Amino acid sequence: MGISKTEFFTEDQNRLAALAKAIAHPARVAILQFLAKSGACFCGDIVEVLPLSQSTVSQHLKALKEVGLIKGSIEKTSTCYCVDPETLEEARLMLGKFFNKMNCC
Amino acid sequence: MGISKTEFFTEDQNRLAALAKAIAHPARVAILQFLAKSGACFCGDIVEVLPLSQSTVSQHLKALKEVGLIKGSIEKTSTCYCVDPETLEEARLMLGKFFNKMNCC
């Protein structure tokens, strides 16, 4: 995206933007929904459900993991992913606060 | 972003992603906050406050307007922007529903 001037903005603004960016793609929305519905699952389970290749799904999982919305635990031969309730709550609070402050106009 | 497979996903998933993408950049977060705080303002007012050029701010405003989060009315020689409460409510509801369904794990 070009030279994003993140250093000028506040920590909150950057964090909110990062959390929003994590769900700013329908595939990641779908992955989160599937993860929540199934409780926890493997990369392969998601590949079966979505029209994306294994490497693409893995990259989306990485993006979600980096922002903290999901976490993965190594289990047997594969990695088991599940939603991270703490970051989820953080996102819910930040977005809630953000939208509450929009109450004017 | 490459060939995004939006046609596969549901309308809701795409809409949620689009709304999230609108606030997925700190500059747009800052613009929305400034707009809400000031009630309504001109492009020039935002340019004074942010470390971005006039054309860049105008582009961010366009992105916010396209997703419906803000609306602009022509006033005198300039355009007056303000938050659109309806789309804001839509975003709040969609995100709220999304996060509520994440309550498991």
Added chain:
DNA sequence: ATACTTTATCGCAATATTACGATAATGTTT
């Protein structure tokens, strides 16, 4: 009409995202 003010758009360059196949990495099973 001309100059001025303000916003929108164009064109460009730099960087990021998305997606995939191929391959590496890691552990399991035979």
Added chain:
DNA sequence: AAACATTATCGTAATATTGCGATAAAGTAT
């Protein structure tokens, strides 16, 4: 050890985003 299964990473191509300067567009004021 060899074959297998699963996920992560690399390399690459196509496209999108971000940002800016320059310019167009449109209205106001002199």
